[in-house]
Amino acid sequence: MRAFEYVRAADVDAAVATVTDDPFASYLAGGTTQVDLMKDGVLAPERLVDITRLPLHGIEHGPDTIHVGALTTMEELAADPTVVARLPIVREALLLGASTQLRNMATIGGNLLQRTRCRYFRDPSVPACNKRSPGSGCAAVTGAARMHAILGVSDRCIALHASDVAVALVALNAVVRIQGDQGRRSVPLTEFYLESAEDPVAENMLAHGELITGIEIPLLPEGARSGYLKVRDRVSYEFALVSAGVALVIEDGVIQDARIGLGGVGSKPWRARSAEEVLIGAPPAVETYRAAAAAALAGAWTVPGTAFKVELAQRTLVRTLQNVTEVSS
Numbered sequence: 213m214r215a216f217e218y219v220r221a222a223d224v225d226a227a228v229a230t231v232t233d234d235p236f237a238s239y240l241a242g243g244t245t246q247v248d249l250m251k252d253g254v255l256a257p258e259r260l261v262d263i264t265r266l267p268l269h270g271i272e273h274g275p276d277t278i279h280v281g282a283l284t285t286m287e288e289l290a291a292d293p294t295v296v297a298r299l300p301i302v303r304e305a306l307l308l309g310a311s312t313q314l315r316n317m318a319t320i321g322g323n324l325l326q327r328t329r330c331r332y333f334r335d336p337s338v339p340a341c342n343k344r345s346p347g348s349g350c351a352a353v354t355g356a357a358r359m360h361a362i363l364g365v366s367d368r369c370i371a372l373h374a375s376d377v378a379v380a381l382v383a384l385n386a387v388v389r390i391q392g393d394q395g396r397r398s399v400p401l402t403e404f405y406l407e408s409a410e411d412p413v414a415e416n417m418l419a420h421g422e423l424i425t426g427i428e429i430p431l432l433p434e435g436a437r438s439g440y441l442k443v444r445d446r447v448s449y450e451f452a453l454v455s456a457g458v459a460l461v462i463e464d465g466v467i468q469d470a471r472i473g474l475g476g477v478g479s480k481p482w483r484a485r486s487a488e489e490v491l492i493g494a495p496p497a498v499e500t501y502r503a504a505a506a507a508a509l510a511g512a513w514t515v516p517g518t519a520f521k522v523e524l525a526q527r528t529l530v531r532t533l534q535n536v537t538e539v540s541s
């Protein structure tokens with residue numbers, strides 16, 4: 213482990229100023245991603261700015277949205293009564309992630325910014341990784357790629373964004389609140405992430421030093437149906453092979469609104485708008501769900517190790533739609 217300076221930020225402005233002014237500084241929240249990567253020698257910040265005492269903790273409830281402070285833990289968000297009643301898709305995605313111990317440490321801000329689980333990225337002894345060493349190639353394209361992405365990727369990088377809750381949040385049109393040294397801004401989560409197809413290094417639109425202060429989540433309308441289905445190699449404590457988060461409004465036997473997020477397939481949490489277009493205006497039926505799933509995966513780019521995901525993702529989406537609408541095959 214390389215030596216680094218540990219700093220505890222006194223307030224948000226001081227935290228932002230400290231990291232902005234130092235290109236070798238990083239934030240430390242729950243540490244469940246950051247410290248792992250430092251131990252593995254992937255990241256080597258010279259200064260860690262601990263933000264855990266900042267007043268960015270807790271959930272404010274409005275009539276149509278909730279505002280979640282960035283330091284709220286995954287367990288706290290999952291247990292919130294409004295989330296239980298009005299955002300079950302968020303609760304399900306949270307509780308299917310990691311373990312109870314991790315969820316009690318891991319913050320929502322940190323979850324959105326977790327780094328890829330690509331084994332080659334996480335092993336500095338592997339020379340070919342465009343994300344870690346730009347221009348060096350991508351070992352995963354010809355290597356073990358079972359946990360890699362098929363949407364928003366290219367032969368430059370097929371790394372997956374592994375967050376579960378971000379899949380639900382992109383489907384819900386959540387908005388990220390950001391503070392930097394130039395002020396505050398809000399960005400829809402669907403625009404926050406960048407695809408790795410062109411540039412494997414840039415993962416989101418945060419500038420160095422910008423801090424996520426919170427996330428706004430619109431509540432689902434009364435009567436909306438939603439669900440999150442995660443398919444994985446073992447039943448707990450495992451990342452998704454593929455997952456689907458679905459929220460539907462059905463009136464008079466017709467799907468009036470559809471929002472779909474896919475996990476385990478994208479270089480970013482994937483909003484499947486082409487699938488939504490197939491669903492909206494149609495009655496709930498398996499044939500429609502299959503057409504929507506085909507549309508969602510139409511742009512897939514695969515390597516031998518990821519080819520199985522095209523069908524698995526389609527089946528997972530169809531099953532999730534069936535589950536939330538109680539339509540049988």
Ligand SMILES: Cc1cc2nc3c(=O)[nH]c(=O)nc-3n(C[C@H](O)[C@H](O)[C@H](O)COP(=O)(O)OP(=O)(O)OC[C@H]3O[C@@H](n4cnc5c(N)ncnc54)[C@H](O)[C@@H]3O)c2cc1C
Pocket residue numbers: 238239240241242243244245246247248282283308309310311314317318319320321322323324325326374375376377422423424425449450451452
């Ligand atoms: C064994 C294991 C299994 C896991 N399984 C799952 C899973 O199944 N599903 C899932 O979704 N996740 C899973 N995770 C990931 C886990 O959810 C994340 O590690 C965690 O949410 C990160 O939050 P943190 O507070 O610990 O962030 P940290 O590790 O402290 O930070 C992560 C990154 O975000 C930056 N950062 C943190 N907060 C902010 C902020 N407010 N503003 C700007 N930058 C910030 C840090 O500088 C760092 O780069 C797993 C992790 C582990 C270790």
Ligand code: SF4
Pocket residue numbers: 328330331332333340341342343344349350351352353368369370371412
């Ligand atoms: S998939 Fe991306 S992160 Fe993994 S080895 Fe290739 S370039 Fe690196």
